[in-house]
Amino acid sequence: MEREKNTIDLRLFASLAVHMPPDANRFPISAGTTVAQIVDGMHIPRPQARLVFINGVRKELETSLKGGERVAIFPPLGGG
Amino acid sequence: MIDKSAERISGPDGADLRVVSTSRTQAISGQTGASCRDVEIAALENGVVPSRYLRNQSTYDCSDQIRFLRSRVAIVGLGGLGGAVAEILARAGVGALTLVDGDRFEEHNLNRQLFCTQDNLGSTKASAAETRVAAINSAVETRVVPTFLSAENAFQVIAGHDVVVDCLDNIPSRFVAEDAARQAGIPLVSAAIGGLTGQVTVIYPQDGGLEWIYGPRDSARQAQGAEHLLGCPPQTVVLVAAMQCGEVLSILCHRTSQLLRNKLWIVDLSDHTVEVLALAG
Structure with a gap:
């Protein structure tokens, strides 16, 4: 359970999507990470x-x- | 004259409904010298629905439709977003559209810009928009401004409208539109896309606005959007333009309790994500 707590659900959009780690929905962090x-x-x-x-x-x-x-x-979006 | 021209049909709820055709409103306009817009307003005030709006009636009733016809909307930028916005607002019956863009069509616009055709490459986007709007709805009055929005002309272009629709294609120009809308005291409906991701927000003069999305304006001035890498595919542009029009029409018919004020609507077509995020942190 403790270990579960120290994960985040990470979503990177648009041009940042290429950086999505494979474990993005349970991305491990230490408490206090910015x-x-x-x-x-x-x-x-x-x-x-x-x-x-x-x-x-x-x-x-x-x-x-x-x-x-x-x-x-999100990155900045400006297109139209 | 309108009463004589009206036909009776059965409405969606089975009740009698009186309607008038576009050819009749045009004929009345020709005979009386009143604009088609004014003829349609007079018809609606008498409970006669112009047939062209019949399929909007269950969503927007006669008084909403009168509000649309009496409204003035400025569309700034007539590319992918702006073309689709002009098309939708003309069909909705927004009575006056100011069409602002200094650009001309090029081949790389054909992928997404609804008014760009193989035959009109090289023509101005503003005149193509005017032609299209006139072909769709003779009740819509257009003013063409075939110049780019700038800090010098923005207030003059934007003042006097009920809503400004930001359909621009770069971040610095969006701040110019926002400044002018604030100065003129009118709401701005802003949208942008990059690849399969798009966003829409509504900014009233007292709201946080674009700085909440793009950061402090000095750094945002150099900001390059993700579209430089990802491009602007047609389905994202048209979907986001439709959402923008939903907000414009809600403002015009005073349904303001659910607007995307201080919120960012996000769509990502790569995995069907739709989210409404809070900007006022």
């Missing part, structure tokens, strides 16, 4: 991780995670 650390660890340039939503609510890149969250990261 979204920025996850982004850096995947070598995603920070301006490309433009929008971060944790459990459906917009948050800063520096937000730290406990485990169990749903994390969605």
Whole structure:
């Protein structure tokens, strides 16, 4: 159970989808890890991780995670 | 005159419904000098439904339809999103559309821009939109602005409308549209796509707006969207434009309790994801 808690459900959208790890829906983290650390660890340039939503609510890149969250990261979209 | 022109049919609930054809409203317009738009409004005020709106009636009744016909909407950008938005709003019967784009059609627009055809490559997007809207609905009055939106012209172009629809294709121009809409005190319905992902939001002048999506405007000015890598396929563009029109029509007929204000609607066609996310963190 403890181990379950320290995973997140990670979704990377659009151009970031290529960075999706195979275990994205149970992505392991240590409690206190920030979204920025996850982004850096995947070598995603920070301006490309433009929008971060944790459990459906917009948050800063520096937000730290406990485990169990749903994390969605979007690049900027401008096309039409 | 409208009463004489009306025909009785059986409505969706079985009750009698009076309708009037487009050829009759055009004839009345020709005889009286009133615009087709005004003839349709007069008909609706008398409970006579222009036949062209019959299949909208269960969703938008006569008073909603009158609101649409009396509304003025500016569509900024007439490419993939803007073309589809102009097509839908013309069919919905939004009475006045201002069509803004300084661009001309090129071959790489053919994949998604509904008004771009093999025969009109090289023509201006604004004039093609005007031609299409006129062919769809003679009650819709159009104003063509065949120039790109800029900080210098934006307020003048946008002021006086009920809604501005941001159908632009780059991030810095979207801030120009937002600034002008704020200054003019009118809501902006903004959408963007990149590949199979798209987004829609509604911004009233007092809302957080595009900075919540793209970050501080100084850094956003250099921001390159994911579309540079992923392109703009047609199904994403048309789907997102349809969602944008839903928001525009809700604003126009005062159904404002469920708008995407301070929210971002996201669609991802790669795995059928649809989400509404909260921007006010």
